Amino acid sequence: MAGGERFDCVVVGAGPAGTTCAYTLAKAGLSVVLLERGETPGSKNVMGGILYSTILNKVIPNFWEEAPVERRIIKKMFSILSADSELQMGMRFEDFNKPPFNNTFSVLRGKFDAWYAKKAEEAGVMLLNQAVVDKIIMENGKAVGVKTRLEDGDLFADMIVVAEGVSSLLAGRLGLREKQIPEHMVTCCKEVIGLPKEVIEERFGLEGEEGASLEYFGGSVKGMVGSAFIYTNKDTISLGIGVSTKDLKYNKLTPNDLIENFKEHPSIRRLIKGGKLLEYSAHMIPEFGYDHLPKLTMDGLITTGDAAGFVNMNPMFHEGSNLAMASGLYAAETILEAKRKNDFSEKGLAGYRRRLEGSFVFKDLKRYKGISDFALKHPEFFKEYPELLIELAEDFFTVSETPKGRSRMAVIKKGLKRVDLLKLAIGMNRARKVMF
Ligand SMILES: Cc1cc2nc3c(=O)[nH]c(=O)nc-3n(C[C@H](O)[C@H](O)[C@H](O)COP(=O)(O)OP(=O)(O)OC[C@H]3O[C@@H](n4cnc5c(N)ncnc54)[C@H](O)[C@@H]3O)c2cc1C
Incomplete structure (x- = not known):
């Protein structure tokens, strides 16, 4: 590859967001280079391991037939722990054993990302590993290329897609996002x-x-x-x-x-x-939350996935992979639209936000935007209440010769003594509003 080479699109980062975008653009016939700082895609990535795949199933239908998924998740358990005990709620749905397997698979990112990037290469994407991007090259307020640590140096394109994950250093340097705070x-x-x-x-x-x-x-x-x-x-x-x-x-x-x-x-x-x-x-x-999302587009540039803060913070879901893929897909659709109109200006990229607004991505981010704030303001839901709940459950189920009615009353009295009912009611009401 010669230095200064020109593409329709440069995508920075071969995670779920970047690869989805690059794959979709290449399938539509655009010239795309996908730059990954790791030795291979996935080598630098960490994820709990649940891939939510409604979007991937649109991009590559029935992908599970060939992708290196580990297991299909048909059983979900939620537990509260104290120092040595546990209260558990579990569910198992036989329907999740049938395609599309509730679009929920465990994956190991080292294997999965490498497979996905290979699919992108097969679609025509030029994948360059160990290609760290240090800077977005700007010209008259428009992103026109990237400065890399590759021997051949700078690469140029009509569009740059920032899919660099949570560090979002490039977006930070461009002033697109707020300062990251703990x-x-x-x-x-x-x-x-x-x-x-x-x-x-x-x-x-x-x-x-x-x-x-x-x-x-x-x-x-x-x-x-x-x-x-x-x-x-x-x-x-x-x-x-x-x-x-x-x-x-x-x-x-x-x-x-x-x-x-x-x-x-x-x-x-x-x-x-x-x-x-x-x-x-x-x-x-x-966990920026909807109110602290960065600026998503500028002339010649789109930000996607974790770099844009697209993570559903609800602890019942912990969903980032699907939002990353959705934003990668919408970025690609917007770029194809911009190419048809030959308008890569911020205005020409307005369809990106529109697509996000119309999808589960922004709807869920808006719905759950208060969760972080709630959690930090109500630490009792993480320590005091779980511990008490387990203690009361243990008391209730401890076998003794105390008549059941009396032991039930003792449990209720203990609970009432330890909990401020008004504070609990207010907290529960807030929890309901931000979580459900
Ligand atoms: C411990 C943990 C558990 C999680 N569990 C889940 C889960 O179970 N389910 C779920 O859906 N989500 C989960 N998430 C969130 C999920 O991992 C992310 O939302 C998702 O990976 C975001 O995808 P992305 O493509 O935006 O970014 P990433 O997956 O972070 O990919 C970014 C890519 O860009 C590359 N890169 C970065 N900077 C540069 C640069 N300057 N030049 C070139 N390349 C660069 C990186 O090496 C990386 O490959 C978890 C996250 C963590 C940390």
């Missing part, structure tokens, strides 16, 4: 633990390709704002924690302290017993 970030770390396939199936009650996702709140992260997770893969499990960066700093704890604490919990240690640690990684999740 209140808007979640710090995560994750381990991949090897276990024989049969052991995973037995411990999690699964058969064949079936998988489970388990989400843990309360004591799983020492009562901080955040949660922990376990997702089953074929012969590994992904286990991790994610906590408010602000809370982590305030409590002077490291992500490693939290993950070790989680793994030692009696409910967890039996699930991972005998497992071999294969991989450890740490990363951030953007």
Whole structure:
């Protein structure tokens, strides 16, 4: 490749957002270069591991027949932990065992991203690995190219798509986003633990390709704002924690302290017993919220995925992959429209926002925009209430010769003594508004 080469589009970052965009543009006949700083796509990426795939299934119908997905998630469990006990709610739906498998698969990003980028290459995308982009080249207020660390240097295009993930350094340098603050970030770390396939199936009650996702709140992260997770893969499990960066700093704890604490919990240690640690990684999740989204377009440039803060913060879903792919797809559709009109100005790219507004991406971001703020203002929902709930449940189910009516009253009295009912009612009402 010669330095200064020109393309229809340069895409920075071969994650779900960038690859979806590059693939769609190349399929439509545009010349596209996809720049990835890692040795291969996926080598630098961290994700809990649940791929939500309504968009991918539109881009590559029935992709699961060839993609390296691990398991289809048919079982979901939500738990509250105290220091040593657990309250669990679980569900399993047989319908999720049929295509499209509820569009929910566990994946390992190292394998999945490499496969997806290969599909993009087959569609005509030029993929360049170990291609770090340091700067967007601007000319008269328009993005016209990128400065890379490649030998051949700068690349030029009608359109630049920023899909660089949560660090969003390029978007930051262009002044497109607000300064990142701990209140808007979640710090995560994750381990991949090897276990024989049969052991995973037995411990999690699964058969064949079936998988489970388990989400843990309360004591799983020492009562901080955040949660922990376990997702089953074929012969590994992904286990991790994610906590408010602000809370982590305030409590002077490291992500490693939290993950070790989680793994030692009696409910967890039996699930991972005998497992071999294969991989450890740490990363951030953007939780800007709808009101703090960056500027999404400028002349010649579109921002997508995590770089734009498109993550559904609702702890029931933890959905980033589908939003990233949706924004990559809408960016591509907008660029194709702009090319037809030969107008790559910010005005010519207005269709991007329109597409996002009309889709689940902005609808969900708007719906759940108050979650972070709620969580930081109501820490009792992460520590005090979960601990009390478990204590009351234990009291209620402790077998004794006390007549049931009297033990029920004792539980109610204990609860009333420990909880300010007005505060609880206000908190529950706020939780309902921001979460459901
Ligand atoms: C621990 C954890 C668990 C998560 N769990 C889930 C989950 O279970 N389900 C879910 O849907 N979402 C989950 N998410 C969120 C999800 O991972 C992201 O929303 C999603 O990966 C965003 O995709 P993206 O393409 O925007 O960015 P990324 O996946 O981060 O991809 C960005 C790419 O750009 C490359 N890059 C960065 N800078 C440059 C540069 N300057 N030059 C060239 N290349 C560059 C990176 O190497 C990377 O490959 C999780 C996130 C974390 C951290």
